[in-house]
Ligand SMILES: Cc1ncc(COP(=O)(O)O)c(C=O)c1O
């Protein structure tokens with residue numbers, strides 16, 4: 102039994118079903134300590150936290166409230182400001198639609214950024230269909246939002262702005278303090294998608310000028326299918342519920358609470374709070390090593406600002422090599438081309454396009470994301486693997502040949518099909 | 519995405535990678551696709567005086583199916599006449615490689631590359647005759 106709770110070891114790279122996992126931005130494994138804590142709430146302490154009439158309910162409720170405290174503590178919030186949801190997608194929907202609809206009397210304009218996750222872009226698009234207007238700000242080539250451009254986008258009827266803290270594809274960290282202050286000055290409600298940020302950057306909502314913030318557990322070594330929305334109490338922010346029913350979570354999100362998932366998120370966030378400084382120092386060393394190793398090759402470009410960035414993410418374009426064929430070549434590692442959500446389609450990443458990357462570079466990107474269980478051996482193996490496969494694919498690439506012949510690809514007349 | 523064994527074989531051991539002398543009057547070049555679409559295929563054929571393709575080489579920037587499609591057609595082209603080459607259909611390529619529907623356009627690209635290379639050699643021959 103206990104075998105399944107041991108620390109996952111780095112799997113043998115030649116084991117094609119278990120390549121080295123370098124896709125922590127897509128999701129993380131559940132930390133064995135988290136899994137251990139969750140299990141009793143499935144089998145023994147399985148009560149409904151809303152049951153007031155017996156100890157099963159009381160035990161579950163206590164566990165839920167402990168977890169709420171842990172989540173609040175990691176992000177400097179009051180536990181009463183935390184609303185459980187099914188994940189960051191739901192938190193974003195609840196925050197964006199909930200606030201826009203509640204405050205629509207004040208105006209119907211929303212500001213967000215072209216590089217947001219689809220779980221922000223699509224709720225905003227839905228509001229557009231319902232009569233709102235939206236501005237999708239283009240970021241600077243380094244992925245960051247220009248504060249002056251943000252300011253200029255604010256209109257008298259702007260009610261809501263949504264800007265993510267850490268980008269899922271390129272790992273850049275937006276200056277949410279400065280953006281939030283601009284929102285405050287203009288009476289605009291400010292939502293932040295922090296799904297990729299917990300355990301990676303310090304968050305102190307007590308001080309941050311943020312009204313609504315989305316979280317999920319599964320990017321921080323907790324289980325999938327559980328998340329939370331922070332809803333500020335002072336000054337109080339109101340949202341319209343999107344899920345109606347038994348009136349759970351003070352009416353903001355009905356539905357029986359998933360005790361075991363919530364316990365898992367609480368434990369995952371507790372571990373993050375206690376270990377993040379040490380862990381992030383280690384990850385930075387690995388990330389630096391990986392970057393230096395890859396940069397010994399020609400025509401390698403990092404996408405997104407290198408300074409305002411979490412070390413967990415390295416999004417790199419290997420010029421003149423197409424991303425999908427590259428992923429096929431590097432079966433020994435599990436990485437994604439663009440984001441996990443877009444690699445199923447043949448379009449180049451909309452995030453990289455928004456940075457103004459050329460077509461070749463946008464089509465040639467790989468996102469390496471490293472985390473708690475990544476080892477130095479994994480990084481060494483990855484560097485060697487990438488070098489040999491990039492060489493091989495460049496031998497195959499007519500674009501590489503043209504580049505080597507000194508041809509300017511942007512001047513070529515392509516026979517687009 | 520799962521790839522067929524034949525795609526994997528061509529992808530891992532691509533046949534006839536390389537370039538021929540594009541200034542050789544007996545060499546036709548077809549370059550199709552665009553970086554914007556994520557695929558560029560360059561196919562070169564060398565044709566002898568009886569109109570038979572003696573050699574074929576390719577280079578492809580694109581997904582595994584595009585690489586496999588171009589590798590496969592270089593094998594098919596050798597020994598065929600340019601008219602036979604021109605008649606090769608993308609559906610034959612897709613069928614041979616068991617391409618899934620989303621990858622059909624990779625085989626279309628290979629067919630287009632053949633047609634472009636044949637057109638190039640025909641233009642060269644026509645220029646020779648009028649000269
Ligand atoms: C920035 C960001 N927001 C939202 C989501 C969606 O989160 P969830 O899978 O918990 O719904 C993700 C994960 O893919 C993400 O990276």
Ligand code: FES
Pocket residue numbers: 447555556557580581582583584621623624627
């Ligand atoms: S060449 Fe476009 S997906 Fe194959």
